Amino acid sequence: MSAIIHGAGAATALTTFNSKKLVAPCRTNLPARSKRCIVVAGSDDASKSFGSSSVLSVRRPQKLIANAVATKTDTSATTGHELLLFEALQEGLEEEMDRDPHVCVMGEDVGHYGGSYKVTKGLADKFGDLRVLDTPICENAFTGMGIGAAMTGLRPVIEGMNMGFLLLAFNQISNNCGMLHYTSGGQFTIPVVIRGPGGVGRQLGAEHSQRLESYFQSIPGIQMVACSTPYNAKGLMKAAIRSENPVILFEHVLLYNLKEKIPDDDYICNLEEAEMVRPGEHITILTYSRMRYHVMQAAKTLVNKGYDPEVIDIRSLKPFDLYTIGNSVKKTHRVLIVEECMRTGGIGASLTAAINENFHDYLDAPVMCLSSQDVPTPYAGTLEEWTVVQPAQIVTAVEQLCQ
Amino acid sequence: MATAFSATLPLHGSSSQENRLLLPSTRLPPPPPPSSFLGSTRSLPIRRLNHAHASRRSPVVAVQEIVKAKKPTNSLLITKEEGLVLYEDMILGRSFEDMCAQMYYRGKMFGFVHLYNGQEAVSTGFIKLLTQSDSVVSTYRDHVHALSKGVSARAVMSELFGKVTGCCRGQGGSMHMFSKEHNMLGGFAFIGEGIPVATGAAFTSKYKREVLKQDCDDVTVAFFGDGTCNNGQFYECLNMAALYKLPIIFVVENNLWAIGMSHLRSTSDPEIWKKGPAFGMPGVHVDGMDVLKVREVAKEAVARARRGEGPTLVECETYRFRGHSLADPDELRDAAEKAKYAARDPITALKKYLIENKLANEAELKSIEKKIDELVEEAVEFAEASPQPGRSQLLENVFADPKGFGIGPDGRYRCEDPKFTEGTAQV
Numbered sequence: 001m002s003a004i005i006h007g008a009g010a011a012t013a014l015t016t017f018n019s020k021k022l023v024a025p026c027r028t029n030l031p032a033r034s035k036r037c038i039v040v041a042g043s044d045d046a047s048k049s050f051g052s053s054s055v056l057s058v059r060r061p062q063k064l065i066a067n068a069v070a071t072k073t074d075t076s077a078t079t080g081h082e083l084l085l086f087e088a089l090q091e092g093l094e095e096e097m098d099r100d101p102h103v104c105v106m107g108e109d110v111g112h113y114g115g116s117y118k119v120t121k122g123l124a125d126k127f128g129d130l131r132v133l134d135t136p137i138c139e140n141a142f143t144g145m146g147i148g149a150a151m152t153g154l155r156p157v158i159e160g161m162n163m164g165f166l167l168l169a170f171n172q173i174s175n176n177c178g179m180l181h182y183t184s185g186g187q188f189t190i191p192v193v194i195r196g197p198g199g200v201g202r203q204l205g206a207e208h209s210q211r212l213e214s215y216f217q218s219i220p221g222i223q224m225v226a227c228s229t230p231y232n233a234k235g236l237m238k239a240a241i242r243s244e245n246p247v248i249l250f251e252h253v254l255l256y257n258l259k260e261k262i263p264d265d266d267y268i269c270n271l272e273e274a275e276m277v278r279p280g281e282h283i284t285i286l287t288y289s290r291m292r293y294h295v296m297q298a299a300k301t302l303v304n305k306g307y308d309p310e311v312i313d314i315r316s317l318k319p320f321d322l323y324t325i326g327n328s329v330k331k332t333h334r335v336l337i338v339e340e341c342m343r344t345g346g347i348g349a350s351l352t353a354a355i356n357e358n359f360h361d362y363l364d365a366p367v368m369c370l371s372s373q374d375v376p377t378p379y380a381g382t383l384e385e386w387t388v389v390q391p392a393q394i395v396t397a398v399e400q401l402c403q
Numbered sequence: 404m405a406t407a408f409s410a411t412l413p414l415h416g417s418s419s420q421e422n423r424l425l426l427p428s429t430r431l432p433p434p435p436p437p438s439s440f441l442g443s444t445r446s447l448p449i450r451r452l453n454h455a456h457a458s459r460r461s462p463v464v465a466v467q468e469i470v471k472a473k474k475p476t477n478s479l480l481i482t483k484e485e486g487l488v489l490y491e492d493m494i495l496g497r498s499f500e501d502m503c504a505q506m507y508y509r510g511k512m513f514g515f516v517h518l519y520n521g522q523e524a525v526s527t528g529f530i531k532l533l534t535q536s537d538s539v540v541s542t543y544r545d546h547v548h549a550l551s552k553g554v555s556a557r558a559v560m561s562e563l564f565g566k567v568t569g570c571c572r573g574q575g576g577s578m579h580m581f582s583k584e585h586n587m588l589g590g591f592a593f594i595g596e597g598i599p600v601a602t603g604a605a606f607t608s609k610y611k612r613e614v615l616k617q618d619c620d621d622v623t624v625a626f627f628g629d630g631t632c633n634n635g636q637f638y639e640c641l642n643m644a645a646l647y648k649l650p651i652i653f654v655v656e657n658n659l660w661a662i663g664m665s666h667l668r669s670t671s672d673p674e675i676w677k678k679g680p681a682f683g684m685p686g687v688h689v690d691g692m693d694v695l696k697v698r699e700v701a702k703e704a705v706a707r708a709r710r711g712e713g714p715t716l717v718e719c720e721t722y723r724f725r726g727h728s729l730a731d732p733d734e735l736r737d738a739a740e741k742a743k744y745a746a747r748d749p750i751t752a753l754k755k756y757l758i759e760n761k762l763a764n765e766a767e768l769k770s771i772e773k774k775i776d777e778l779v780e781e782a783v784e785f786a787e788a789s790p791q792p793g794r795s796q797l798l799e800n801v802f803a804d805p806k807g808f809g810i811g812p813d814g815r816y817r818c819e820d821p822k823f824t825e826g827t828a829q830v
Contacts, residue, residue: 101615130614136646141599141639148603151588152538154610171596171636184581184589185571186800223807244803272809272816319809319817319830326812358812 080263086256088230089119092237093157095266097127100155103241106133106146107159107196116161117197117256143169143194147176151188155241163198163250164210177246178221193240195249197256199290199340200377200388204253209377209384213250214346217318224317225271226250226289230260232315235269243271250317252290274321280310283398284328286351287338288314291389295338298394307398317347325351326359333364334401338389343371365401370394480695483762489694490757490768492531493523493750494775496547499556500725502779503546503563507729511787512563516577519547521692521724524749525656526551528697528719529624532705538586538623540601543578544656544723545590548626553585556782566789573792574800594627595634598653601625602640605651605714612711622650622708630661632675641682641716648713652704653679655718656691662727663735679716691719692747695756722747797826 083091097103104127105120111134114121124132135142139160146156160166166173177190200209213224223245227233233251240247269275277292278299287295292313299309310328314320329335335355337348348369355367373387481489500518507516519526522544530539530551541548549559554570562569563577570582571590579590588604591597604623611619631637632655644651655675659666667673679686685707689700697719704715722744726733757763798818802808805818808830822828 104610104614128614130610136639136642138635138639138643141602141636141643144596144599144636145603145606145640145643148540148588148600148605149607149610150603151600152604152607154607171593172599175591175593175596176600180581180589181803182800183571183575183579184583185569185574186803187571187581187583188588189803191803221801221807223802243807245807272806316809319807321810322812323810323814 080261082259082261083230084256085227085230085233085251085258085260086117086119088234088260088262089227089237089251090121090123092234093120093241094123094126096238096241097123097131100241102153103155103157104131104133104149105157105159106135106142108135108137108161108165110134110159115159117251117253119251119256120159139165139168140170140172144172144176146192146194147172147180147190150190150192150246151180155191155193157193157195157241160194160196162208162210162253163196163212164207166194166196166212167210167215170215173216173222173248174219178219181221189244190246191241191244192246193237193243193249194246195237195240195251197251197253199250199252199254200372200384201253203379203381203384204377205379206376211341211346211372213248213317214341214349216248217347217350222246222248222318223271224248224250225315226252226317228252228255228289228292228313228315230258231262232269232275232313234262235267236271236315238266239268239271242268247271250289254290255293269315272316272319272321274324275313275315276324277311277313278309280308280332282308282332282402283310283334283336284325284332285309285311285336285338285394285398286314286325287311288317288347289340291338291340294389294391295394298391298398301391301395302398305395305399307402309398314351320351320354322354322358325355329355329359330362333362335363335367336394336397336401337367337369337371338394338397339369339371340388341371343369343374346371368397368401370397479760479762480699481762486753486757486762487767487771488531489527489698490750490753490763491771491775492527492551493694493753494772495550495556495778496523496526497750498772498775498779499546499550499559499782502560502783504725504729506560506563506783512565512577514576515543515728515730516563517544517728518725519544519723521744521748522656522658522721523547524694524697524753525626525654525691525719525721528694529626529652529654529701529705532698532701533622533624535584536586536621538588538601538604538621540588540597540604540623540625541580541590542594542597542627542631543590543592544628545578545580545587545626549580549582549585549587549590552582552587554580554582554587556778557785558582560779560782560786561789564786564789565791566786567792567796568785568789572796572800574796588623594631595636598625598627598631598636598640601651602644602649605644605649605708606647608650609647620650620709620711622652622705624652624654624705626654626656628661629655629657629659629666629675630664630669631655632657632678633670638678638682641678641684641714644714645683648711650708650711651714652701652708653714653716655716656721657718658721658723659740660723660727660736662731665735674718676716676718682716684714684716686716686718688718688720691721692744692749692752694749694753724748794826795824798823798828798830 109116110120111124111129111132120132143158146158149156180188180190198212216224225236227236236249240249285295295311299311302309310332312324312328337351339346339348341347348371352367352369370389370393375387377387378384496519500520503516503518506512526547539548539552546559558570562571565573567573571579575590578592581587581589588600589597601623608619608621611617657675676686676688687700690696700717704717707715754768806816808817811817817828817830820828
């Protein structure tokens with residue numbers, strides 16, 4: 001299994017990390033969550049046993065990730081193939097569609113056009129126009145159609161061309177997607193995946209730069225995950241499709257061209273787990289999606305200044321993996337949350353509350369949360385840069401917290 | 404109520420009484436004066452029944468002409484068995500809803516309860532033609548749709564009482580009647596939000612046939628009201644259903660009122676059936692107080708869908724005898740209008756038809772009524788005796804896979820916490 005991203009000049013100081021601290025003794029009843037790399041064989045048996053404990057995650061120590069957005073390829077891994085993040089999503093989707101004929105895709109321009117970010121490229125040719133359905137522009141109705149199809153046996157993957165467009169589908173996502181399993185007394189399941197690109201891009205303007213995770217997080221009955229690397233993009237896509245719950249998979253417009261070598265064999269990433277990006281001792285930095293790369297860029301500076309940040313990509317925005325997060329807080333006693341969500345009512349706000357509630361005794365300093373400004377994302381490049389958290393701010397925050 | 408629209412026209416009266424349009428009785432009324440109120444200046448014309456122009460592609464035409472004034476001997480629409488099934492279903496719907504009203508006022512059920520009295524012909528007319536694997540999607544006025552589809556009266560009554568034995572374990576309530584066994588896909592509280600779900604069920608039917616190569620000709624029937632026909636989801640789904648030729652029938656139960664909003668005050672063109680051809684599907688209007696007329700139209704629409712010819716929009720002119728819900732004082736509707744439709748009670752009409760055409764006699768019909776009374780009484784007893792949901796049920800069914808509640812600080816999945824099944828876990 002390849003390590004994720006290697007930058008030039010990866011620091012060697014990190015190899016002194018003590019892996020034993022990460023494994024807690026009380027997790028004996030979850031056999032799959034071991035440190036070893038478990039590959040899910042692509043057989044029917046594996047698919048049937050999914051949902052119990054056949055999921056896996058890699059828990060090896062990682063090297064320092066030095067670069068922000070651009071990545072260097074990893075040449076030290078033995079097997080695997082290299083691809084870009086959107087190709088990883090496509091691969092995951094295609095593999096699941098091959099595996100289960102009930103999996104279908106619906107959305108605007110997913111078929112003939114191949115998806116506005118090419119995630120569904122080639123799928124319509126392979127699977128046909130009904131399985132990869134080009135819908136008219138009616139988010140509320142086609143999201144509802146996906147939900148109705150899911151209730152009656154299909155497993156739709158609904159694409160929002162931009163996550164912001166799903167605001168038009170809020171009625172269906174909140175009322176039907178989230179609630180129907182409950183209000184039907186458990187009779188109907190809604191195994192949909194709602195996915196699409198969101199986040200602040202390069203001067204896309206206010207409405208195309210929205211972060212919907214904050215709006216959806218209160219909806220009971222849904223899960224939200226955010227991918228950030230080709231490895232976890234494919235893994236989360238597959239896990240989301242196989243899940244019986246409705247899952248919203250947040251992708252980021254700027255991350256689609258990340259390159260990484262991923263395993264050849266079948267694997268999934270656990271939907272409820274966070275990912276340890278860089279173990280450390282001094283401070284816990286919690287982040288997700290694109291901000292992971294800003295954090296890692298800041299981490300490079302911080303390491304040079306003598307700090308040892310622990311970086312965790314929370315990946316699961318709802319529910320939070322309080323185990324990984326808690327272990328980290330118990331170790332470092334300081335928390336910095338770096339997110340692209342708005343300050344008010346964002347994921348960071350919820351996470352701050354959860355950490356304060358659960359780990360208050362372990363904190364040596366108040367939880368600090370760096371979020372985007374509560375501002376509609378401006379078009380001008382300079383202004384846009386200032387709405388989003390930049391690595392320099394992260395460095396300053398860490399220095400402040402670690403005084 | 405003066406508006407810019409009518410600023411230059413003399414008002415015929417400033418009181419709301421005079422500006423209110425009266426609904427037509429048995430002849431076309433004169434065009435009303437340009438009034439200062441917003442809404443359609445047309446009244447609903449009497450069905451003169453030449454709708455051939457309405458259906459661009461299908462032979463669904465004005466079936467009600469065929470049904471009118473028939474001689475009983477050689478052209479009966481139904482057999483005796485069918486007639487009794489229809490009668491029983493409508494009596495069940497009516498008795499059940501009457502019992503709901505009683506139970507509500509006795510404090511056995513709460514919240515918003517929307518009763519279906521008067522509209523039974525639509526539910527019975529359509530749903531009794533469906534098989535178990537066909538799907539029905541409804542709105543909050545869904546008790547009778549559930550009953551017609553086969554959900555037991557016990558299950559529906561218990562659900563209304565909020566008991567565990569309810570069809571949704573007491574978690575849904577009046578507005579969320581679901582049954583996987585009978586393919587009743589709900590029960591939705593917001594108007595319009597069920598229509599896309601119905602479209603999705605129809606999509607699955609087509610998918611099974613064309614992608615999975617299964618033998619599937621299941622159809623979906625979506626019921627909704629006149630108010631919904633001004634909602635975007637309705638139009639979006641008409642478009643997609645016609646585009647993909649989905650096996651769905653959109654049934655508009657036009658009872659002329661959306662709580663206190665008259666259909667004419669809220670709709671620019673109140674003839675809803677016309678909106679079908681605009682999207683490329685037949686639009687049919689039918690007298691929704693006559694179960695036989697509804698059934699004839701429904702037969703053709705269902706057959707069309709099963710043949711793979713696509714959707715149909717059926718507008719049923721019907722009426723609810725009670726208020727919008729049990730909390731509605733129902734003060735806006737005209738007594739004359741109510742009386743007019745009460746005279747067209749679908750159950751009385753069917754009874755008359757059965758007796759006049761010698762398909763059944765009084766005694767048989769009385770015995771059906773008695774049987775239904777007992778059934779409904781028994782349903783109430785069953786619901787009363789059933790237990791309330793326990794605390795343990797609180798966290799169940801939120802997720803199909805309860806791992807969705809996540810991993811707690813102790814490293815275990817929250818659903819593995821023993822307090823989870825007690826309903827007291829922190830999630």
